[in-house]
Amino acid sequence: MNFAHPLAWLLLILLIPVALLYWLRVRIPSQTVGTGLFWQKALAEEKFRGRWQRWRIKVSVTLQMLLVVLLALAAAGPQIPASKRTVLIIDNSATMRATDVQPTRMDAAKEVARRLIESLRSCDEMAVVTVSPVPSEVQPLTSDQTLLMAAVNSVQAMAEPAAIDWAVNLAHEIGEPDKVSPRIVLITDACSNEATKLVRQSNLEVLRVGAKSGNQAITRFTARRSKAEPAKCEVLVEVHNQGDQLAKGSVTIAPLPGHFPEGEGNQKLPSTSGKVVEKPPSLSERGVASEGQSFSIVKNGCWQQVFTLDLPVAARLTAKIEPGDAYIFDDTAVLYLPAAPPAHCVKLVAEERSCLKEILAANRRVELISDVEREKGQAGKPDVRKAIYIIDGKTAHTLPAGPALVFTPEACDLWQLGATVADPLVTRVDGSSPIMAGVQLFDAYLPEARQLQIAESVRAVARPILWAGKMPLGYAIDRPQGRVVVIAGDLATSNLSLQAAFPQLIAQSLDWLDGQEPWTDEVAGSSVPQAFQPDLSPLLARNRGVESTVRLESLTYGGTDLRVPSDIGSEASALVVQKPWPPLWIVPAMLAAVLLILEWCLYQRRWTS
Amino acid sequence: MSFFSPGLLKRTELLSHLARRTGGSPLLGAARKKLPGGGTEVTGHRDYSPGDDFHAIDWTLCARRDELHIKLFEGQSDRDVHLLLDCSPSMGLGNPAKFHLARQIAAVLGYVSLMNLDRLVVAAFADGLVADLPLLRHSSRILRLLRFLEELSPRGKKTDLLRAVEMFVRRPQRSGPVVVISDLYDSASRAPTEGWSRGFDLLRFHGYEPRLVHLVDPSDAEPMLLGDVGLVDVESQTGTSVTITERTIRRYRALITEFHNTVREYCRRRGIVYMSIPCDMAVDEVFPLVLGCRRARPSTQLELAVAAP
Numbered sequence: 001m002n003f004a005h006p007l008a009w010l011l012l013i014l015l016i017p018v019a020l021l022y023w024l025r026v027r028i029p030s031q032t033v034g035t036g037l038f039w040q041k042a043l044a045e046e047k048f049r050g051r052w053q054r055w056r057i058k059v060s061v062t063l064q065m066l067l068v069v070l071l072a073l074a075a076a077g078p079q080i081p082a083s084k085r086t087v088l089i090i091d092n093s094a095t096m097r098a099t100d101v102q103p104t105r106m107d108a109a110k111e112v113a114r115r116l117i118e119s120l121r122s123c124d125e126m127a128v129v130t131v132s133p134v135p136s137e138v139q140p141l142t143s144d145q146t147l148l149m150a151a152v153n154s155v156q157a158m159a160e161p162a163a164i165d166w167a168v169n170l171a172h173e174i175g176e177p178d179k180v181s182p183r184i185v186l187i188t189d190a191c192s193n194e195a196t197k198l199v200r201q202s203n204l205e206v207l208r209v210g211a212k213s214g215n216q217a218i219t220r221f222t223a224r225r226s227k228a229e230p231a232k233c234e235v236l237v238e239v240h241n242q243g244d245q246l247a248k249g250s251v252t253i254a255p256l257p258g259h260f261p262e263g264e265g266n267q268k269l270p271s272t273s274g275k276v277v278e279k280p281p282s283l284s285e286r287g288v289a290s291e292g293q294s295f296s297i298v299k300n301g302c303w304q305q306v307f308t309l310d311l312p313v314a315a316r317l318t319a320k321i322e323p324g325d326a327y328i329f330d331d332t333a334v335l336y337l338p339a340a341p342p343a344h345c346v347k348l349v350a351e352e353r354s355c356l357k358e359i360l361a362a363n364r365r366v367e368l369i370s371d372v373e374r375e376k377g378q379a380g381k382p383d384v385r386k387a388i389y390i391i392d393g394k395t396a397h398t399l400p401a402g403p404a405l406v407f408t409p410e411a412c413d414l415w416q417l418g419a420t421v422a423d424p425l426v427t428r429v430d431g432s433s434p435i436m437a438g439v440q441l442f443d444a445y446l447p448e449a450r451q452l453q454i455a456e457s458v459r460a461v462a463r464p465i466l467w468a469g470k471m472p473l474g475y476a477i478d479r480p481q482g483r484v485v486v487i488a489g490d491l492a493t494s495n496l497s498l499q500a501a502f503p504q505l506i507a508q509s510l511d512w513l514d515g516q517e518p519w520t521d522e523v524a525g526s527s528v529p530q531a532f533q534p535d536l537s538p539l540l541a542r543n544r545g546v547e548s549t550v551r552l553e554s555l556t557y558g559g560t561d562l563r564v565p566s567d568i569g570s571e572a573s574a575l576v577v578q579k580p581w582p583p584l585w586i587v588p589a590m591l592a593a594v595l596l597i598l599e600w601c602l603y604q605r606r607w608t609s
Numbered sequence: 610m611s612f613f614s615p616g617l618l619k620r621t622e623l624l625s626h627l628a629r630r631t632g633g634s635p636l637l638g639a640a641r642k643k644l645p646g647g648g649t650e651v652t653g654h655r656d657y658s659p660g661d662d663f664h665a666i667d668w669t670l671c672a673r674r675d676e677l678h679i680k681l682f683e684g685q686s687d688r689d690v691h692l693l694l695d696c697s698p699s700m701g702l703g704n705p706a707k708f709h710l711a712r713q714i715a716a717v718l719g720y721v722s723l724m725n726l727d728r729l730v731v732a733a734f735a736d737g738l739v740a741d742l743p744l745l746r747h748s749s750r751i752l753r754l755l756r757f758l759e760e761l762s763p764r765g766k767k768t769d770l771l772r773a774v775e776m777f778v779r780r781p782q783r784s785g786p787v788v789v790i791s792d793l794y795d796s797a798s799r800a801p802t803e804g805w806s807r808g809f810d811l812l813r814f815h816g817y818e819p820r821l822v823h824l825v826d827p828s829d830a831e832p833m834l835l836g837d838v839g840l841v842d843v844e845s846q847t848g849t850s851v852t853i854t855e856r857t858i859r860r861y862r863a864l865i866t867e868f869h870n871t872v873r874e875y876c877r878r879r880g881i882v883y884m885s886i887p888c889d890m891a892v893d894e895v896f897p898l899v900l901g902c903r904r905a906r907p908s909t910q911l912e913l914a915v916a917a918p
Binding site: 028029030031032033034035036037038039040041042043056057 | 800801826829842844845848850860
């Protein structure tokens with residue numbers, strides 16, 4: 001037993017005056033009588049009464065002392081059993097937003113938590129801990145039920161998985177300031193493997209919310225533009241059946257309303273047809289909204305489908321599963337597909353036998369122009385005056401202004417040719433360079449390659465991009481008049497043009513020369529709850545239309561399996577909460593009242609028979 | 610004398626004259642008896658006892674029987690009046706003390722006896738005879754009587770009338786009226802009515818004519834006690850802590866009343882003159898009653914029970 005107010009035992013000091021009063025009281029007044037015969041006879045007839053009278057004062061003082069002790073006991077606030085310390089862990093992970101329990105699992109968990117709080121006695125303490133995104137102490141240990149209720153009401157389901165093991169550790173730290181093991185109550189749907197393992201291994205008191213509900217989730221939603229035809233894009237949708245029954249439904253790819261951000265990427269975008277689009281039409285206008293694609297997925301199965309859309313402009317696409325289920329947040333996914341990149345104007349300076357012409361003709365992003373077009377320019381086309389020179393041999397002594405990609409270089413104002421490289425086999429490329437990123441050259445051989453001696457004037461802005469041993473065979477020069485990429489060796493006799501990565505090298509070189517960021521060909525989507533559509537416009541504008549950071553749970557942590565294991569813990573809805581006993585101090589207080597009445601009767605009985 | 614002022618003495622003298630006209634004090638009596646000597650007609654003989662007049666010895670009969678016998682004559686003659694005064698500690702209680710009134714009554718009775726030419730014997734008793742005044746004769750010895758009474762005070766341990774009477778009757782003296790002035794709180798016996806009645810029986814057995822002046826303390830009859838009280842018996846000096854309730858008081862009153870009734874009934878049945886006098890009664894009222902000058906007024910608590918012998 002412990003006491004809420006131990007200082008109240010100081011009331012036992014009142015025993016001293018009680019004893020003093022008793023001592024003074026027994027000194028009763030004496031009366032001298034002529035004979036005691038009559039008194040003895042009068043008192044002897046009340047034999048029992050006389051015997052009781054002998055004990056009455058002792059009984060009276062005993063009652064008074066007991067009364068004081070009981071009052072002190074009541075004031076001290078006895079607590080049987082001792083006050084409990086409970087740490088309440090509320091699972092606020094993503095799956096707690098499931099609606100298989102009306103209104104949601106989270107609300108059901110809160111209701112259970114409130115019932116637990118109401119069952120607390122005034123001496124009990126409780127702390128509230130949430131598990132997502134990281135375990136946090138929402139309410140430290142307190143016996144104030146108002147604070148606990150407010151803390152429980154403030155808990156919201158998050159979009160991240162549950163870190164229950166961390167939360168349990170935190171609960172032990174919170175509940176053991178006095179090395180007393182706390183009672184840890186976990187209210188969860190136990191939908192994560194981690195939680196399941198932990199709960200089975202530990203002795204937690206688990207209250208289970210939710211049912212064994214099935215869920216169909218979009219687990220992958222990506223899109224990419226075709227390298228061959230950038231105006232077209234391919235969309236991959238993957239749906240998982242996280243249920244024990246066969247799942248049937250359909251997936252619809254559609255634009256979100258108001259999905260065209262007025263950003264940099266969508267203003268007067270050049271199309272592959274060479275027209276300048278003042279205001280891009282909507283997807284529905286273009287007829288790209290796909291019909292619902294039906295699916296039928298077995299238990300724990302997966303379904304994938306690729307959609308091909310003719311969509312040259314930037315768009316935000318949404319994938320939606322019909323019909324919905326208990327967890328609506330992974331029934332919809334969204335991605336932002338950037339617009340098709342602009343075309344490069346290229347002036348090819350090469351011999352007729354050069355393979356570059358065919359390579360460039362195969363690239364839909366390249367528009368070859370003649371010298372005349374470059375000099376005069378044409379309306380309706382990109383600024384051809386900023387066309388990129390692609391030179392294969394016949395390098396002028398002074399390289400023209402503007403960007404240039406030079407193969408089989410000759411001496412010019414930017415470099416001089418040195419000795420022939422003994423072993424011109426490309427052994428290393430600068431993968432960090434936007435030109436060579438992702439470019440893998442296998443046994444690329446550059447015969448008759450000569451050392452490139454970069455002129456002093458541009459040496460500071462020249463950066464080697466590939467080597468043969470320790471000898472640089474290629475440079476990227478970022479001069480003020482225009483960027484230049486030069487690769488030594490005879491292109492006609494080398495196997496560089498036969499490399500599979502050579503078109504990628506050309507494309508990335510053109511992007512760099514044109515001052516464009518590398519083109520991300522694949523865009524990952526994310527699931528967005530219907531009721532939660534963030535304003536992504538600033539983000540899209542900042543990232544130039546590439547939405548890559550807004551990702552929600554289903555596509556990041558691997559699913560939202562709502563199936564609650566039935567062998568863990570006990571059903572929260574069946575929780576029977578004992579009503580807290582009235583404070584124990586009432587018992588001694590009532591006994592004290594009874595003793596007070598008894599003593600009062602004894603006091604009165606001294607005067608009346 | 611602090612207890613008997615000259616004024617009281619004069620008043621007593623006056624009352625004694627009045628008492629003769631009304632037949633004398635009922636406590637002392639005035640019956641004619643067969644007395645040795647002093648008469649004119651011989652009515653019989655009896656054994657000689659010390660103090661008898663030698664002139665009354667019948668020498669003829671003595672010669673014939675070889676024993677001393679005195680002749681009895683019919684007629685008025687002196688007699689021995691005995692006063693047994695209770696001076697136990699219980700007599701010291703009361704307001705005024707019962708012993709104070711007892712001494713005054715003894716003085717009055719003694720004075721009247723001496724004035725009537727009776728011989729007076731005064732003895733004080735408690736748990737036995739504690740003081741004794743030698744035989745007095747003639748009224749000139751009144752001062753000695755008063756001095757003896759003046760020197761008396763409550764003493765002894767407890768009242769034992771039987772033992773005192775046993776000592777009293779063993780003394781060589783003539784029988785006669787014995788006026789016992791007491792509160793009858795006989796602590797030597799178990800019952801309140803046991804000891805004193807046996808003492809009176811013993812007196813009567815030895816030929817004495819006992820009379821009783823019962824002094825009553827009104828505070829004994831109506832005790833103002835309630836609650837926790839330590840009762841101290843003044844005679845046994847033992848204390849008892851008791852809680853007195855109204856029920857106890859009622860029971861006590863009933864016992865007191867029963868005791869008084871018992872005493873009265875005892876005296877009535879045996880022809881003993883009984884007089885119950887509250888100790889707070891004024892002397893001017895007590896003296897006429899004691900001397901038989903008037904009857905008790907109904908308003909007073911004086912009780913006089915005289916039964917025919």
